[in-house]
Amino acid sequence: MDFSFSEEQTLLRNTIQSFIQDNYDFDKRQAIVKSEEGMKQENWKQFAELGLLGLPFSEEDGGLNFGSVETMIVAEEFGKGLVVEPYIQTVVTCGGFLRRANASIKEKYIPGVISGQDIWAFAYAEPQGRYNLNDLTTTATLDGDNYIINGYKSVVSGGPWANKFIVSVRTSGDQRDSDGVSVLIVDKNSEGLSIRDYPTVDGSRASELTLENVTISKDELIGEEGKGAELIELIVDETIAAICSEAIGAMKVLNDATVEYCKTRKQFGQPIGKFQVLQHRMVDMFMQYEQSVSMTYMVNLKLDEEYAERRKAASGAKVQIAKAAKFIGQSAVQLHGGMGMTDELNVGHYFKRLSMIENSYGNIDHHLKKYSSAE
Amino acid sequence: MQLGFKDEDIKFRDEVRSFIKETFTEDMRKTLSLSKNGHAGKDLHVKWQKSLHQRGWMAPNWPEQYGGAGFTSTQKYIFESEMAREGAPRTIPFGLSMVAPVIMEFGSQEQKDKFLPDILESNVWWCQGYSEPGSGSDLASLQCKAENKGDHYLVNGTKIWTTMAQYADWIFCLVRTSKTEKPQQGISFLLIDMKSPGIEVRPLITIDNSPEPHQEVNQVFFEDVKVPIQNLIGEENKGWTYAKYLLEFERGTAYSPGLYRGIKNLKEIARDTSVGDGLTLLDDNDFLNKINECEIQIQAMEFVEHRIFSALSAGQRVGPESSILKTRGTEIGQYLQELAVEAIGYWSHPFVEDTFANVNEPSIGPEYAATITPEYYNGRKTTIYAGSNEIQRNIISKAVLGL
Numbered sequence A: 001m002d003f004s005f006s007e008e009q010t011l012l013r014n015t016i017q018s019f020i021q022d023n024y025d026f027d028k029r030q031a032i033v034k035s036e037e038g039m040k041q042e043n044w045k046q047f048a049e050l051g052l053l054g055l056p057f058s059e060e061d062g063g064l065n066f067g068s069v070e071t072m073i074v075a076e077e078f079g080k081g082l083v084v085e086p087y088i089q090t091v092v093t094c095g096g097f098l099r100r101a102n103a104s105i106k107e108k109y110i111p112g113v114i115s116g117q118d119i120w121a122f123a124y125a126e127p128q129g130r131y132n133l134n135d136l137t138t139t140a141t142l143d144g145d146n147y148i149i150n151g152y153k154s155v156v157s158g159g160p161w162a163n164k165f166i167v168s169v170r171t172s173g174d175q176r177d178s179d180g181v182s183v184l185i186v187d188k189n190s191e192g193l194s195i196r197d198y199p200t201v202d203g204s205r206a207s208e209l210t211l212e213n214v215t216i217s218k219d220e221l222i223g224e225e226g227k228g229a230e231l232i233e234l235i236v237d238e239t240i241a242a243i244c245s246e247a248i249g250a251m252k253v254l255n256d257a258t259v260e261y262c263k264t265r266k267q268f269g270q271p272i273g274k275f276q277v278l279q280h281r282m283v284d285m286f287m288q289y290e291q292s293v294s295m296t297y298m299v300n301l302k303l304d305e306e307y308a309e310r311r312k313a314a315s316g317a318k319v320q321i322a323k324a325a326k327f328i329g330q331s332a333v334q335l336h337g338g339m340g341m342t343d344e345l346n347v348g349h350y351f352k353r354l355s356m357i358e359n360s361y362g363n364i365d366h367h368l369k370k371y372s373s374a375e
Numbered sequence B: 001m002q003l004g005f006k007d008e009d010i011k012f013r014d015e016v017r018s019f020i021k022e023t024f025t026e027d028m029r030k031t032l033s034l035s036k037n038g039h040a041g042k043d044l045h046v047k048w049q050k051s052l053h054q055r056g057w058m059a060p061n062w063p064e065q066y067g068g069a070g071f072t073s074t075q076k077y078i079f080e081s082e083m084a085r086e087g088a089p090r091t092i093p094f095g096l097s098m099v100a101p102v103i104m105e106f107g108s109q110e111q112k113d114k115f116l117p118d119i120l121e122s123n124v125w126w127c128q129g130y131s132e133p134g135s136g137s138d139l140a141s142l143q144c145k146a147e148n149k150g151d152h153y154l155v156n157g158t159k160i161w162t163t164m165a166q167y168a169d170w171i172f173c174l175v176r177t178s179k180t181e182k183p184q185q186g187i188s189f190l191l192i193d194m195k196s197p198g199i200e201v202r203p204l205i206t207i208d209n210s211p212e213p214h215q216e217v218n219q220v221f222f223e224d225v226k227v228p229i230q231n232l233i234g235e236e237n238k239g240w241t242y243a244k245y246l247l248e249f250e251r252g253t254a255y256s257p258g259l260y261r262g263i264k265n266l267k268e269i270a271r272d273t274s275v276g277d278g279l280t281l282l283d284d285n286d287f288l289n290k291i292n293e294c295e296i297q298i299q300a301m302e303f304v305e306h307r308i309f310s311a312l313s314a315g316q317r318v319g320p321e322s323s324i325l326k327t328r329g330t331e332i333g334q335y336l337q338e339l340a341v342e343a344i345g346y347w348s349h350p351f352v353e354d355t356f357a358n359v360n361e362p363s364i365g366p367e368y369a370a371t372i373t374p375e376y377y378n379g380r381k382t383t384i385y386a387g388s389n390e391i392q393r394n395i396i397s398k399a400v401l402g403l
Helices: A007-023 A026-034 A041-049 A068-081 A087-098 A103-115 A228-264 A276-301 A307-340 A346-359 A364-373 B007-023 B026-033 B042-055 B073-086 B093-106 B109-120 B239-251 B256-271 B285-313 B322-348 B367-383 B389-400
Strands: A120-123 A139-143 A146-157 A164-170 A181-187 A193-199 A205-217 B126-129 B145-148 B152-160 B170-176 B187-193 B199-204 B217-228
Touching: A007 A041, A007 A068, A026 A346, A068 A087, A068 A228, A068 A276, A087 A103, A087 A120, A087 A164, A087 A228, A120 A146, A139 A164, A146 A164, A146 A181, A146 B322, A164 A205, A181 A205, A181 A228, A228 A276, A228 A307, A228 A346, A276 A307, A276 B389, A307 A346, A307 A364, A307 B367, A346 B322, A346 B367, A364 B285, B007 B042, B007 B073, B026 B042, B073 B256, B073 B285, B093 B109, B093 B126, B093 B170, B093 B187, B093 B239, B145 B170, B152 B170, B152 B187, B170 B239, B187 B217, B187 B239, B256 B285, B256 B322, B285 B322, B322 B367, B322 B389
Parallel strands: A120 A164, B126 B170
Antiparallel strands: A139 A146, A146 A205, A164 A181, A193 A205, B145 B152, B152 B217, B170 B187, B199 B217
C-alpha cells in the first residue's frame, strides 16, 4: 500500500497550482464569472498547451494515457481555484464516452478535445427523472441511416460553452428500463435543437435542451444501441470521483481560510479562535475534510473494480463528500460571521459551489439507496 | 394546565383571518414570493403596515396609551401566529419593535411626541446602527465616535449590516461618547436623520445575490455628521443599558407558526416533484421521515413558546430562556431551507439575479424554484445575527445553567 504521489504527479500538481496562482485568483475568477461568456477561452487554450485536455486519452489517440489519480490531482487543484471552465464535463465525462467509442468516432472527435477546439457537455438529466439515469422520455428512432431524436434535457452543466453534446436517449423499452438506453453525439448546430442558456448559483452556466426531430447519422452512436445504461453508469461514477476531488480542493481552501480568520479576528479582546466552541467546530471541519480526502482516494483507486465494488465506492464517496461539503460550507460561513455572508468575500462562493456538488449526480439519499442495492 | 383557546380567542382568531384574507392580496403574495430575503420593496411594506394601522393592529406590543393594539398575551400570540401562518409581511421591526420601546422607556416627552406617531403610522422608516466591522458579537467594543460639541454631536465612523438602510429616513445608533475602562460605559444612544450631510449608504451584496435596490444590508458611513443634542436618548454614556433593554425585544418572537408554514410549503414541493420511479418525493420514505422529524421539532418549539408566553401572560418577564427560541427557531428554519433545496433537486442550480424583474420567458423549472436556493444561502445569516447562536448558547449556559 502506498499513498504517495509520483514525481510526475507532483509536477502535474505544481503546474496546475501555478496556473491557478497566475490566472485564477479570486478577483480574476469573479471577472470571468461575470463576463458575458462566463468562461475564458484563453484559459482553455492554456489547458490544451499544458496537455491537460489530453490527460486520460491513450497515446494512440494522441493523449497522455494518465489514470484517475492524475485526473483527481487536476480536479482537486481546480477545486481550490473554483475554476469554472468545463474541464470535468469535457475531458472526464464526455472524454470518458469518447475514449470508449469505436475507432471512427475516436478519430473524428478526440483530436478536437485534445487541441481545445471543442468543448463538450453531457445532457442526461430530465425533469421527471431526478437522479435516475435511466428514466428517459427523450427518444431516438432509427430512420434509415439516421436517428431522429425528440425530447428535453435539463440543467446541462457547461451547456452554453459546448459545441458538442453527448445525449442519453431511449431507443427501446419502457421509460425507466435499463435496456434500451443509448448514447448519441449531437452537434450544437443540429437543426431542431433549441437551447436555453442560463447562469447557475455557483458561478457556472447550464442549459435546457429541447430536441425536436433532431436528425443525426447512426454513426454518431457510442457503444451498442440499447446497451448504453452500463456505460453511462460507469462514466457517471468516474465523474463522481472527479467532482469529489474538486470538492476536497474547495473544502481545503475553506478550512484554511476559516482557521486563519479565527486566528486574526478579535472579539472580547482575543482572537475568536481561542474560544473552545469554535475550536471544536474547526476540528470537526478538519476531520470531515480528512475523511473526504480518504474517500476520494478510495473511489479514484477503485474505479476499475468489478461492479458492486465500484458502485459502493462511488456512492460511498459521494455520500461522505456531500455531508462534508454541507458541514464545511455552512461552518465556514458561520465562523466568518457577517463577512461570510457577503458576495465580496471568497468564502460564500466556495460554500455555494460545494452546495451544488452535494446533489450533482445524485444526492445523499439517492446514493444511500444505490449503495444498498449493490450489497 | 389546559390545551386550546377560549371562545373569545377563537372569535379573535377568525377576525384576524378575515383581515388577512381581505388585506393580504394575491398581488402582495405574489410579489413577496419573488423575494430571496423576505423583503419586497418599501412600497409593499408601507402599504401593508398602513392597513394594519387602520385596523388598530400595527403595534401589538405597545401600551395602549401610545396607540398599541391592546391585545391580551394570548391575542398577541394568535395574531402573530396567524400572520406567520399566511406568510404575511412581517412588520419592519426597527422602528416599531426596537427604537420605539426605547423611546417610550427612556426618551423625553418631546422625543415621544416627535417620533412615536410616525412609527405607528409608518410615515418614517428606521434602521439600526449597532454592528461595526470590528464589533460584531462583541458589540461593546464599538468605535463609531460622537463628540459632544455643546448643541450638537459630531459623528464619525461606520455601521455595518444595516438592514434596509437604503429606505431609511432615520437611524438609531450606538456611538462612543467617551473612552472608559469598561467599554460599555462610554456608549450613548443617538437618533440620526439619514438626510444629514455626511452620511453615505453603500449596499452590501450578500450570497443570495439580491441586486440593488433589493439588497438586504448596507454599510453606513458617517463623516462629520452633526446631530442635534436633543437627539440623544436618555443620558450620555448610558446607551448600553438602553441597548440591552432593546435586545430583549429582539429575541422574544414566536418561530413555530412560520416554521409550520415552511413544512406546508415543503410538502407541496415534495408532492410536485417526480423522483424517477414514477412516484413523487412525498412517497419517498427517506424524505418523508425528514419532513416529519422536522415537524416534530417544530411542535416541540411551539410548546416551548406556549409555555413562555403563558408565563408572560401570568405577569412574568421573558428571561434568558428566550435564547432557546432564537437558537432553536433559527436552526430549524435553516434545516427547512436545506430540505427545500434538497427537494427541488437539479432545479436548485439555475440562478436568477433579479427575481422581481418582469420576464416574458417561462421560468426554468417550477416557478417557485428560483428563490429556494438563494433563501437557503440568505438564511445562513439567522444563526449569525442578533447575537450569534454561539453567543445565545453562552447566555443560556451562564444565565440559565449558572455555568
